[in-house]
Amino acid sequence: MQVKTFTGGTSQEILARIKAEMGPDAVILSNRTYSENGAVIHEIAAGIDRDASENAVRDKGSPGLSEWQKEWLQIKNQIFALMKPAIQLERLTPRQRVALEYLQREGASDAVIVELYNRLLAASGASVLECLYAMVAVKAWGSAHWRQRMHIVTGPFGSGKTTTALRFALHLRKEEPDARIAFINADCLRGNGRLVLRHWAELSNFAYIEAPDGPSMERAIAACKEMSAVFIDAPGLSGERNFAKWREEMGLVAEDIAAHVTLSPFFDATQNKAFLQRYKSDGPSGIVWTKLDEAECFGNIVNMACAGGMPITALSFGAQLKESLVPATEALIWRLIFKRQIPGQTAQ
Numbered sequence: 011m012q013v014k015t016f017t018g019g020t021s022q023e024i025l026a027r028i029k030a031e032m033g034p035d036a037v038i039l040s041n042r043t044y045s046e047n048g049a050v051i052h053e054i055a056a057g058i059d060r061d062a063s064e065n066a067v068r069d070k071g072s073p074g075l076s077e078w079q080k081e082w083l084q085i086k087n088q089i090f091a092l093m094k095p096a097i098q099l100e101r102l103t104p105r106q107r108v109a110l111e112y113l114q115r116e117g118a119s120d121a122v123i124v125e126l127y128n129r130l131l132a133a134s135g136a137s138v139l140e141c142l143y144a145m146v147a148v149k150a151w152g153s154a155h156w157r158q159r160m161h162i163v164t165g166p167f168g169s170g171k172t173t174t175a176l177r178f179a180l181h182l183r184k185e186e187p188d189a190r191i192a193f194i195n196a197d198c199l200r201g202n203g204r205l206v207l208r209h210w211a212e213l214s215n216f217a218y219i220e221a222p223d224g225p226s227m228e229r230a231i232a233a234c235k236e237m238s239a240v241f242i243d244a245p246g247l248s249g250e251r252n253f254a255k256w257r258e259e260m261g262l263v264a265e266d267i268a269a270h271v272t273l274s275p276f277f278d279a280t281q282n283k284a285f286l287q288r289y290k291s292d293g294p295s296g297i298v299w300t301k302l303d304e305a306e307c308f309g310n311i312v313n314m315a316c317a318g319g320m321p322i323t324a325l326s327f328g329a330q331l332k333e334s335l336v337p338a339t340e341a342l343i344w345r346l347i348f349k350r351q352i353p354g355q356t357a358q
Contacts, residue, residue: 015054022127025054032058036057037057097124101131102131113347146322147315149296149322150324151178151338160266161240161270165246165298171272175193176211178270182239191237192216192241198220219233224261252289253269253271265294267293268293268295286317286318298322301327303328309347324337324338
């Protein structure tokens, strides 16, 4: 375990430094306060065991959290419970207070609220949106930002990954009418998704290949070498399987392959965090938020952006395939969260 001791004037300041330097999985080992030359000093020791945490996720392989992660979650909840009374809303402007309270009602986590509060205090005169822009990364879907030729679309069962792959392809076709596009279906066991993907591929004049295992995937990639873009529909994973291991088995570990994880905001933060741990892998990647029209609140989008370290790629909504996915932008995301305005809809 890597252990480091931090000192500072406030617990909030130290916790922000711990998160920045050691990441969200750091464990608080000790916390004490003492006086030095008349000044109050806060000292927090934190540790992180990256190998242990990674092995725990790999060994468990289930949507639930490992015992280590559950214990750490309890510790964090206790820390934030102690920190909440120290948040002095009167130090914020009325507009900042309203935004902070709204995000809390929308389901933003304590970690998000504390970090936003500290950013607002540190940057005098900064707007709430300026601070949130720095907390939530965006990398809009499209050839301008995603130059990879191959894209894997993955995510939990029922999260809309197959339709997201089709929407990506249709959006790319609109951008580049002459693009030659192929689909590789690695999720061949689900009959309904398989039929939908094959049907729409044929209607849209996209090449379609099935590749349920490593050897067939190798042949499929070779057959698509002349294609402008290749979309791979990955299977949902359960039990002890995870996306990084599946990529290795399928020979899809090249750094120039992008991965897009589909998530829906109506799962709670704990469930989505478990999903993200299962489906995250090395290399270029982003999150596509799907089924937005079915959700009641959107604070979880901010939670996952801060906890997962992956940019938001696109926003998806509705049952139809066309005109139901838009590349993510800061303006669209914050209109969705603060005004509950689905992209394409007029403000209420």
